[in-house]
Amino acid sequence: MKKAIIYVRVSTDEQSEKGYSLQHQEDRLRQYCQQQQIDIIGFYKEDHSAKTFERPAFNELLKFLKTKRGNVDLLLFLKWDRFSRNAADAYSMISQLTKLGVEPQAIEQPLDLNIPENKIMLAFYLAAPEVENDRRSLNVIAGMRRAMKDGRHVTMAPKGYKNARNEQNRPIIVPSKDAPMVKWVFEEVAKGVLSIKEVWRTARRKGLNVGRSNIWYLLRNPIYYGKILLPAYKDEETKIISGLHEPIISEDLFYEVQDVLDGKKRNPKPKYTAREELPLRGFLQCPRCGRALTGSPSRGNGGTYFYYHCTNGCKERVKAEEVNKCFTKELARITIKDKYITLFEKAAEHYYHQNQERKSEKEVQTEIDKHLQRIKKAQQLLLDGELSAAEYKEIKSQYEPEIAQLERKRQDIEQMDANLLEYVKGTADLLRNLLRYYNNATLPVKQKLIGSIYPKKLIYEKNEFRTTEVNEVIAAIRRLGAAEEKREKEKAPETGGQSEEVIRIGSIQSL
Missing domain, CATH: 3.40.50.1390 (Resolvase, N-terminal catalytic domain)
Structure with a gap:
């Protein structure tokens, strides 16, 4: 048998x-x-x-x-x-x-x-x-993509929304009882005061049931400002679709939060009244204790006088007028010769034409493609019954916000590339007339210039300034000029004025 x-x-x-x-x-x-x-x-x-x-x-x-x-x-x-x-x-x-x-x-x-x-x-x-x-599988994918193109969210509702039906009995998502708390989370993060962990803990105490890791996915998800991410498929590119659902937050608030998550938005500095007499307030460091100097007026001898001073008890106190005059001399000192600025323009133009397709853009696109492939694989596992709807939703909610952020980054790179020569021209014009620009600028513009030129705080001591570094563009042009002077002294053959010096677009744009 x-x-x-x-x-x-x-x-x-x-x-x-x-x-x-x-x-x-x-x-x-x-x-x-x-x-x-x-x-x-x-x-x-x-x-x-x-x-x-x-x-x-x-x-x-x-x-x-x-x-x-x-x-x-x-x-x-x-x-x-x-x-x-x-x-x-x-x-x-x-x-x-x-x-x-x-x-x-x-x-x-x-x-x-x-x-x-x-x-x-x-x-x-x-x-x-x-x-x-x-x-x-193809029929399901086609159906889901048609629905997404129509602006409908086709999977389980993310935190802050719930699944419902509209008048035509089609599935939609609508704000749930958690929506106000989700909005509060975005608003608190946008302030840049509390850490993400602190915001998450407070939200949990207030009743928002979301995991510590999922709070990041929530903050990256464009669904909350009314958008739906349509992943690339075959010959179709990734698109951001306007959703039919009601947004919980504004688009501006969403991207403020993205800046905080990316480290582009710093915690707010203490408020103080701007004074024309104190343009360097917030940019000076105490030479005695290392703390930031503030500034204030002082009455005496029949008039009002302004001083930069320390609040740490070390009694550092210098006349603002004296420091401000010395700073204009410092700007004159770092002024670059016109021929080296012209050399910088030629080098940047040469770099632009040789690097139309930037490596960074390709790297971002590669990351986008990887995430899309992960979602596609999870979708296939869902269709095959090897993933539950909840598991698929978790994977999708993890990668969709990251894709949207990467798409925004890729678009920023494309925009910067397109405007590079314009940035270079503006930067060159600024550097040629730096002292005149500063002297004629309003107080906010002066402070923006100071912050752009000196990424770290300045130290004023013994009638002169010292700092550890200047803006990358200025430093690069000065190195380029020093190299050119050395070549001229050695009487080396002409090189066409093009340098291998690589200057980040962001540092050009910051000026």
């Missing part, structure tokens, strides 16, 4: 949509074995997709066959699509079972695999369910 293991499988969607039943399969297999006088020595059942053989029950079955080698003759199942819905994997598994001395057989689609012609029918039985899977 032959000995057999019977195997039944059904996935959740098959059971609900097609009426497959584990009990029905088991009854048919036991009846068949009784009629054919086959001894059943094992029974395995599972609710799992047949896309791959990474199935819990099947792995146990395979382990049993390896330990009972030679004691099992048949592996019986109802149809070949119960065995596998992937032709390539099925052939590999059939070969593995054959080596174990086990013949796989579908009782409703019996095939004698020793007859070569029957392999044609086997190919059909195995390919048909795989084709069905692929067609269903």
Whole structure:
């Protein structure tokens, strides 16, 4: 008498949509074995997709066959699509079972695999369910993309929204009871005062049930300002679609938060009244204790006098008029010769023409493509029943905000590239007339210039300034000029005025 293991499988969607039943399969297999006088020595059942053989029950079955080698003759199942819905994997598994001395057989689609012609029918039985899977996947993807193009969110609602139906009974998302708290989270982060961790803890105490890692995905998700990310697919590029749902926050607030997350927005500085007499307030460091100097007026000798001074008790105090005059001399000192500024313009123009496709843009696009591929893979696993809707939603909510942020970064790079020569021209004009610009500028413009030229605080001591560094562009041009002077002294051949000095676009733009 032959000995057999019977195997039944059904996935959740098959059971609900097609009426497959584990009990029905088991009854048919036991009846068949009784009629054919086959001894059943094992029974395995599972609710799992047949896309791959990474199935819990099947792995146990395979382990049993390896330990009972030679004691099992048949592996019986109802149809070949119960065995596998992937032709390539099925052939590999059939070969593995054959080596174990086990013949796989579908009782409703019996095939004698020793007859070569029957392999044609086997190919059909195995390919048909795989084709069905692929067609269903394409139909689902097409349907989801149509809905997304119409501005509809097609998966589980993110935190702050809930799934609902509109007048046409179509699925939509609407703000939930958590929406005000989600808005509060964005507003607090945008202020740049509390850390993300502190905002998250406070939100949790106020009742917003969101995990520590998920708070980052929430803050990156464009769904909250009314947009839907449509991933790239085949020849279609990634797009940001205006959603039909109600936004919880404004677009401006969303991008303020992105700046905070990217470190572009610093914590607000203490407020003080701007004074024309104190343009360097906030940019000076105490030479005694290292703390920032402030400034204030002082009455005496029949008039009002302004001073920069320390508040740390070290009694550092200098006349503002004296410091301001010395600063204009400092600007004159760092003024660059016109010929070197012209050299910088030529070098930047040469760099622009040689680097139309920037490496950084390619790197960003590569990251976008990676994230899109991850979402696509998760979507396929969802369709195959190997991921739950909640797991798919978590993966999707993780990567969609990152994709939107990367798209914004890529667009920024493209815009900077397009405007590079304009930035260079403006920077060159500013550097040629730096002292005149500063002297004629309003107080806000003066302070912007100071902050742009000196990324770190200045130290005033003994009637002169000292600082550790200046703006990268100025430093690069000065190095370029020094190299040119050295070449001139050595009487080296002309190089056309082009330098290998690489200057970041952001540093040009900052001036």
